[in-house]
Amino acid sequence: MTAALEAWYERLSAAVLEEVPEAVELRRRLHADPRLSGEEEDTAAAVVAALGVGPGHETAITGRVVRVLKGTTPTVALRAELDGLEVREATGVPWAASGGVMHACGHDVHLAALVAVCRAVRQVGGPAPVLAVLQPREEGEPSGGRDVAESGVLDDEDVGAAVAVHVQPQLPAGVVAATHGPVNAAVDEVLITVRGRGGHAAYPHTTHDPVQALAAVITALHTQVVARVDPVVGAVLALTVLEGGAVFNVVPDTARVRGGLRTMRAEDRELLHAAIEEVARHTAAAHGCTAVVDIKVSDPVLNNDPALARAATPWLERAGLEADDTFRSFGSDDFAHFCAARPGLMLFLGVEGGAVDAAGKRPGLHSPRFLPGDDTVRQAALALLGGYLGAAGTLGEVAPPRV
Numbered sequence: 001m002t003a004a005l006e007a008w009y010e011r012l013s014a015a016v017l018e019e020v021p022e023a024v025e026l027r028r029r030l031h032a033d034p035r036l037s038g039e040e041e042d043t044a045a046a047v048v049a050a051l052g053v054g055p056g057h058e059t060a061i062t063g064r065v066v067r068v069l070k071g072t073t074p075t076v077a078l079r080a081e082l083d084g085l086e087v088r089e090a091t092g093v094p095w096a097a098s099g100g101v102m103h104a105c106g107h108d109v110h111l112a113a114l115v116a117v118c119r120a121v122r123q124v125g126g127p128a129p130v131l132a133v134l135q136p137r138e139e140g141e142p143s144g145g146r147d148v149a150e151s152g153v154l155d156d157e158d159v160g161a162a163v164a165v166h167v168q169p170q171l172p173a174g175v176v177a178a179t180h181g182p183v184n185a186a187v188d189e190v191l192i193t194v195r196g197r198g199g200h201a202a203y204p205h206t207t208h209d210p211v212q213a214l215a216a217v218i219t220a221l222h223t224q225v226v227a228r229v230d231p232v233v234g235a236v237l238a239l240t241v242l243e244g245g246a247v248f249n250v251v252p253d254t255a256r257v258r259g260g261l262r263t264m265r266a267e268d269r270e271l272l273h274a275a276i277e278e279v280a281r282h283t284a285a286a287h288g289c290t291a292v293v294d295i296k297v298s299d300p301v302l303n304n305d306p307a308l309a310r311a312a313t314p315w316l317e318r319a320g321l322e323a324d325d326t327f328r329s330f331g332s333d334d335f336a337h338f339c340a341a342r343p344g345l346m347l348f349l350g351v352e353g354g355a356v357d358a359a360g361k362r363p364g365l366h367s368p369r370f371l372p373g374d375d376t377v378r379q380a381a382l383a384l385l386g387g388y389l390g391a392a393g394t395l396g397e398v399a400p401p402r403v
Contacts, residue, residue: 001314004400005393008127009318009385011401015120016385020378022119026050027112027377028095034084034103037140038062043082043111044134050115051132053122060147063136065157068118071129073396074160076388077342078117078130079335080110081138090368091354104370105139106167106351113165113380117388125401128392131157138334143299145334149341160395161308162338163345163387165380167372169364170329171350176316176383177327178347180309184302185236185262186269187332188295192217192280196289198253210255211244213287218257220283225275229268236262236330237272262330264301302336305343312345312390319382321349331365345391347383351376 026046035043040062048055048064056066063082089102097103111134118132137144148154154162171177194217196208218239229235239259245252261276263269277293284291309325316323327348338344351372353363363369392398 002393002398004398005127005389007400008398009315009389011124012120012126012385013319013382015124016116016381017378019116019119020381023112023116023381024374024377026115027108027374030108030111031103032095032097034097034101034108035082036086036101037083037137037144040082040136047111047115047134051118056132059133059151059153060136060144063144063148064134065153066132066134067157068130068132069121069126073128075129075131075158076391076395077133077154077157077159077162077338078114078384078388079133079135079162079164079338080114081107082111082134082136083107083139085139085366087366087368091371093371102368104366104368106365106372107138109167109372109376109380110165112377113384116377116381117384126392127389127398128395130388131159141298143334143337145299145337149337154341159342161305161343161345161391162335163308163347163384163391164335165347165349165383165387166333167351167376167380168327168348169351169353169362171324171327171348173350173352174379175322175324175350176347177324178304178309178312178316178345179325179327180304180306182264182301183304183328183346183348184333184336185264185330186301187298188261188269188273189258189298190239190261190276191256191258191294193254193256193292194284194289195254195292196287198251201249201251204251207251208288209251210289211252213284213289214242214244214255214257216287217280217283217291220279221276224279225272228271228275229263233264233268234330235264235268235272261295262332266301299332299334300336300340302333302346303339304345305339307394308343308345308387308391311393312347312387315386315389316383319386321379321383343394345387347387349376349380349383
């Protein structure tokens, strides 16, 4: 914590707090009118208008990048996600979304926090140049994060580091995780198709039942595949969608299962791809069937830069937030593509996800009842500010603000 950065913190934190009330109103407007992945033009336009520094330019089709502060040193990119989810909201607040789309993952909070920080920087300046990245399609494919990272915009805008914040109800409210190294898992979509010989269900001896074979495949995958990874590191295989026959008395020719594989290391990802193929194929064969495995590679592991994580921590604590350096999860986020291209830092902000239900539980991410309180915007903005100051300190010598 240099004297120059301390002076910038004093100036910027005060400016951020002045912006919070308007940012909260923006959050509510965005929450009430969300857009699905790939349809975020209206959301991007609303956020650009709130930034008040010009239209910027398009990225990844429906996203936008906006230069907030120019300078001679490398730029800090502050990223937030534009899209909502295909979830029918059940929070009951007056500003709930009325259609079948909802900001059930906190993207409304992230966008509002980004606007508060960027408007503060626009008002009082900052220790490093700033680029606002309004990223589309975090929840969908093709990945907006991958498209932005591969578009050349990070080179064109001289981005030296990227920072993001994400609400996380798995953490206590007010805690911010700035963990170094792998913090989110790589994720791949798995589709297994088992083919047998269908027929009349009354004559099983004339069929090779792919449903029965698929059930055995699923059991074998859960017992044999993830066990090949060091349990200290871990992996997750979640098989969540089953498709089989249509009527009770017909054995179908084909049955399918779809799910996701999540890993924390590249070597485990490669190992488990092969293991899924091996186990599925041999188990199906034991039932007189065949199995075809299709694995669609998606986001890589999200690796937080150690220097950025260490540099941000004092500013998080300075803002009155409790810093944590241990939290990791098997969730995934396509900010991982930014972190693969530049030093990056994803900060996780602990929140209460909404009202307690009859079982005494609060809603989590992607729940139709997920609704962090308005003060989350303030906390997220201060966390993002801490990440920005930490990144600025790693990118070069920081001059103090002009008096």
